[in-house]
Amino acid sequence: MAKVTTPKPKETANIDHSPPLMKGWMNTPAEIRPGIYCYGAKPKNLEAVGMPFPKEWNPEDENWKLPENWKEIIEEGFKDRLDRFRSFKLFMDICVRCGACADKCHFFIGSGDPKNMPVLRAELIRSVYRKKFTKGGKLLGQFAGARELTEDVLKEWWYYLYQCTECRRCSLFCPYGIDTAEITIIGRELTNLLGLNTDWIAGPAANCFRTGNHLGIQPHAYKDMLDFFVDEIEGLTGIRVDYSLNRKGAEILFVTPSGDVFADPGTYTAMGYLMLFHYLQSQGLDITWSTYASEGGNFGYFTSHEMAKRLNAKMYAEAKRLGVKFIMGGECGHMWRVLNQYMDTFNGPADFLEEPVSPITGTKFENAKSTKMIHLVEFTADLIKHNKLKLDPSRNDHLKVTFHDSCNTSRGMGFLEEPRYVIRNVCNNFYEMPPNTIREQTFCCGSGSGLNAGEDMELRMRGGLPRANAVKYVHEKHGVNMLANICAIDRAALPTLMQYWVPGVEVTGVHEMVANALVFEGETKRTTDLRGNPLAGMEEEEDV
Amino acid sequence: MDLAGILSLERSSLIKKWQEAVLDTYPADSRQFLKKERDKFSNPVGSILENELMSLFDAFLAGPDRDKMIVCLENILRLRAVQDFSPSQAVSFVFRLKSIVRERLHAKGLEIDTNGIEEDLRIFEKNIDELVLLAFDIYCRCRQKIYELRVHEVQNQVGRLLKRANLVCEIPDTEPDV
Incomplete structure (x- = not known):
């Protein structure tokens, strides 16, 4: 039996009886x-x-x-x-x-x-x-x-x-x-x-309410940017991709965060979307972008439920106006929390839409029966599962990749396997961070819910430390140099976090890597990735 | 025994005291967590401070090994530069090593003047003063980095837009073909 010593009266008099949390904070x-x-x-x-x-x-x-x-x-x-x-x-x-x-x-x-x-x-x-x-x-x-x-x-x-x-x-x-x-x-x-x-929330919410997206980008600039991507893609692959904008009668409406269209490195993810959609055209994909529903994110959600509802309304409104069958969303985090948990009651029922069915594989997305909106990463995972994409993962061999589960898509929606399945099929070097820092237990980027301003940089860096610390571990252990994610705020905020805590690690959306690996018929020999960085083994060709 | 001998003999207890002194600069309600949680992914602050202070102590005694000390200080101060510390509070932990060593000598019953370690101690404390200056430089670099990151983000947010809107027309990286 363990020996128990009874404290002396002098010692017991020194015991602090107040629970630590109650001490003076009020x-x-x-x-x-x-x-x-x-x-x-x-x-x-x-x-x-x-x-x-x-x-x-x-x-x-x-x-x-x-x-x-x-x-x-x-x-x-x-x-x-x-x-x-x-x-x-x-x-x-x-x-x-x-x-x-x-x-x-x-x-x-x-x-x-x-x-x-x-x-x-x-x-x-x-x-x-x-x-x-x-x-x-x-x-x-x-x-x-x-x-x-x-x-x-x-x-x-x-x-x-x-x-x-x-x-x-x-x-x-x-x-x-x-x-x-x-x-x-x-x-x-x-x-x-x-x-x-805060103005970082109120500004984007006001812009979104008037112009349709957080940055206040007008339709012609949105189109201009997509055209720019088309030129870039042609320069890299020799393929001139087709896309459509505000097209009535399309089967699917595509909505993505405006950050993908206007801020690096999200722009490379947007190029990835364009390439994937073009690739699938001949297999029957009929999809349109919109300059009205030009924002997946919703800073109203960080203001009030009412504001979130007002900003969200444009998705169904545009789907109705264009007469599409269902909606597909790009790689976004909090957009998905709003869509998955609120949109149906905010602005539904979307009884003018149909239960999403992949036009390529015939897969019914029963999980989206009610909202009629699916996430691109589940769509792509399904394509790969059905062998509908010709992929050359060696084109991502210059990358050693880890995946950051975005809070909203992992804890909010349960997207744990789909992004990993896609990544494993498009690149050969994938390393997980420690278990208590990923999946449901993922650590936030530290900049979500409208905190990715510049003036609160110290807050963002300290809040992002647990995430960065886990990235640092795989960076040092496996040489990881790319942090993948499916969230536009991650793509905006994590590069800065990495530069502070783990220099040498860049940030990417999953569909940028999909597009790197996607093999088009008649394409020119690829020597670089979408960023213009030489592919593994192609360094010399680039120098010429 | 000279001071170096004493310090290496007392290494673990001095390091422990120093670690505790640094953790005591955090609010009382948080110390328990910072000290007790052993998982380095659940408690990066506690883990970084513990490991880097140990390495810093060893690097300080080994020479001192300036390159190694810089690495340790960077890891500690990158942290403290974004926490609720004033610049002086952020680096003051280095000074604490002076009193920790003196207290330890006293506790061991060693009289500084009579044991011939006075000169050793003077050099030791002079080196600590230099370590503080090094820490201050590194702290400033971390703060500088934060400001650079802010500027870089703003440039990245609007750079492409200005170009696409034809509001700026910079000299291209490569000359166009004639």
Whole structure:
């Protein structure tokens, strides 16, 4: 039997009885630091979509120019959401503060800031909930974990709600299934009632509402860019690809994030889409792009449910206008969370569309029976499974690839095997990162949910550390030099993360590698990949 | 025994104290996790600090080995440059090694003036001062990198657009065929 020593009275007197999480956090106001927060929303971007209380404001200023009745507005908004969202009400009540989620958040892991523990981030809101809406909280105050809503509390909410990427890694470990991302989503809605969005979110949302995409690209520029890709592809392969835009009567509408069309390295992924679609034309693929539904992403989703719905509406509207049978989406992350979990109830039922069936293989995508929208990666995986693509994976031999599961497609949708199946068929060197950093347990890029601005670079780098740390491991162990993913925000944010933590690793979409490997009839001998980098064994030919 | 002998004899306890001192610069509620979680993928901060401080200590005593020290400091400061530390807080952990060593000597009952290690200690502490300066340079490089990344992102976001909109017409990389 183990020997137990009884502590002396002097020792027991020194035991600290307060649980660590309860120690003083309530009365420690947030210090709003540059490098961590994103700039406040500009009034023009709120006015453009009719959001309340537009104003010039600086989060570092003492005065946030709040309306006089700001507290009532928040409390009414809170009550309204407790009534409307059963999940939110449950998540406010059922947490037992077991701490299972505490060390699962990439922002906590990278920063060591306790208020980034998901339990504590949620507690910032729960404490106000208890004070306002529960008897115990009203009577017992801080003893029951309740506190008044003050300006300092509001600022603390804002600071930490915009330090959550809504990635849901924490919810994976919660024994009650509390989805902290939903708490963040509702919390952000509440800040939006006072005009307190960030401009990195409000700007793209306003642009998207007017022009159809986050960057405010007009139709002629969109077409111009696709034409540019066509020229580039011809230069590399000798094949002049065909594509169509806004074509009525096409069987499929293709919607992808605008980042694929306008920002490197997503542009190479977009070239991959064009090449794949052209390749399949002779096998019966009838697909059109759209300059109206020219954005897969949805920054409204980081603002409010209503804003997300408004921005999402164009997908079904365009599908109806063009008279297509179903919709196919490009490689995007949060777009898929909105499509998979919200679109049907936001803007459905899409009873004018048909259950998606691959025109090449005849495969029925029963998983999309309701939304009528499939993801390109499942479509391509199905093509490969049915041997419909002639592939030369050795054309990706200059790449040593690992795959980053994007939070939304892995945890949100369960796309775990499809992208891996495609990658394994188009390249020969694929290495997985450690198991506790991939698939359902994947670490976020640190820049999701509208946090991929420039002014919060320190936040992004610390939040991305757990992901980068796992990439570094396979980079050093296997020489991995390419980080593949199926998300446009990943393609925008991960290159910067890699340059900071793991120089020597680049970032790619999966369909860029598909296009590298895709063998066209009558193509010229390929000596480079889509980026113009020499293929393995072709280095000398390139030098000539 | 000279100071170098004492330091190598006390190596593991000095390193442990130093690691603890660095982890103590993080908020109290987070220290437990940073210290206890052993999986290096679940706890990269704790793991990087622990390993790099150990290597830094060895590199410092081995010569010092400047190249090795730079690598260790880079790994530590790349981390602290994006965490909630002021520049002085980020590098101050290097100074802590002075007091840790002095406390250890004291705890061992070694009187500095009487044991002939005063001169050794003076050189040792002078080397630590130089290590702090090296750390400060590396910290600044990390911050510089962050600003470069910001600029690079902005350029990448709008570069292609400006070209496609014919708003800029730069000199091409290669001369066109005549």
